[in-house]
Amino acid sequence: MSIRRSARLGAIPAIKPTIQTAAPKVSRVQQSSVAKPRKTSTTKKTASRSTQKAQAKREHSYWSPEPPTADKPQATPDDQQATNNHTTARPLTPPPLDRPVDPHRTNAYLLTPHGSSVSAYPSHLVDSSPSKTGLPRPAATTGTLLEQAIAHLIAQDPRLQPVIDQHPCPLFSPAGLAEKVDPFNSLASSIIGQQVSGAAAKSIRNKFVALFDGGGETDEASETGRSRFPTPQQVAACDLATLRTAGLSQRKAEYIQGLAEKFASGELSAQMLARASDEELVEKLIAVRGLGKWSVEMFACFALKRMDVFSTGDLGVQRGCAAFVGRDVNKLKGKGGGKFKYMSEKDMLELAAKFAPYRSLFMWYMWRIENVDVAVLTG
Numbered sequence: 001m002s003i004r005r006s007a008r009l010g011a012i013p014a015i016k017p018t019i020q021t022a023a024p025k026v027s028r029v030q031q032s033s034v035a036k037p038r039k040t041s042t043t044k045k046t047a048s049r050s051t052q053k054a055q056a057k058r059e060h061s062y063w064s065p066e067p068p069t070a071d072k073p074q075a076t077p078d079d080q081q082a083t084n085n086h087t088t089a090r091p092l093t094p095p096p097l098d099r100p101v102d103p104h105r106t107n108a109y110l111l112t113p114h115g116s117s118v119s120a121y122p123s124h125l126v127d128s129s130p131s132k133t134g135l136p137r138p139a140a141t142t143g144t145l146l147e148q149a150i151a152h153l154i155a156q157d158p159r160l161q162p163v164i165d166q167h168p169c170p171l172f173s174p175a176g177l178a179e180k181v182d183p184f185n186s187l188a189s190s191i192i193g194q195q196v197s198g199a200a201a202k203s204i205r206n207k208f209v210a211l212f213d214g215g216g217e218t219d220e221a222s223e224t225g226r227s228r229f230p231t232p233q234q235v236a237a238c239d240l241a242t243l244r245t246a247g248l249s250q251r252k253a254e255y256i257q258g259l260a261e262k263f264a265s266g267e268l269s270a271q272m273l274a275r276a277s278d279e280e281l282v283e284k285l286i287a288v289r290g291l292g293k294w295s296v297e298m299f300a301c302f303a304l305k306r307m308d309v310f311s312t313g314d315l316g317v318q319r320g321c322a323a324f325v326g327r328d329v330n331k332l333k334g335k336g337g338g339k340f341k342y343m344s345e346k347d348m349l350e351l352a353a354k355f356a357p358y359r360s361l362f363m364w365y366m367w368r369i370e371n372v373d374v375a376v377l378t379g
Contacts, residue, residue: 098141098142103145104136104307108179108303112270120135135275142174145172150164150361153362163365176305181304186299193205240257254289259288259290281306310359317366319342324351
């Protein structure tokens, strides 16, 4: 896979309260001489009520956020809190559920072919001892993981503070960790996208999906938000000639069918990918034809949301690391030097070591330093 470049509310005006002064006392003689006010006509009453309603509406608008429009989408609860300290608006959607996570395990929800979802730390195992679960005790929750990781990075090297402040990371945010990922879909799409342009990969993938859903070439989300991507069993049962009609090369068709067979047999599964250690995960996936080390690293970081991934073979990461330590990247670009012309693998590993177990986040910021469009790396 080649790397591709991929409302604020107004301040509340100060409303001065109306000071009501006491009316002067009127004697009975004066009172009798004062003409009684005439009854207001029905027309004037209606106009008065309309004026009062309009005034109340204006006063209410000072405290209520503007309704969403086609040109101006409603701010999310997080955006509202960040942009307006004066108003506490009602959340538009409930926040993601907080659950335990760990830097060395999968932190995303993984979907099974049957539509259920699994996580590394199911609720019934949270309070169990590590000896019973076979997992380390969770080190954080989805609500605190990113905060802990950022604090660790800055403590290790305060020079990261400016880039962290400038580029909020949605990948490991509570909302990012709440995303549900179909691992077979993600890995098969990664194979489809290897060595072709983004537009070509999208076209092939849509045709591939259409082979199984019978609904044309568009890959639209269903009402449940899930893509109509075929199951491993469907792909494993399909012959190579049919797979190739989607635009796949012979080799890619073989790779995807082989991947499907491993999922269909249970050798690969959502449960295994959720609970495996970092080393076990890499070992299992690199054994699959069509998945190299870089593809596995990107899958572990962007799909599984693992926190301690660091890809020394990624050109954008190399350039970011070189720029971070003060090297002139433009000069190094013209000097040659092979695969690691910007920084040696040894130097990259030494630089990143102190940021463990949050090297995925460090890597994400190295991409941001070099303005790499990380969206294209997610598949």
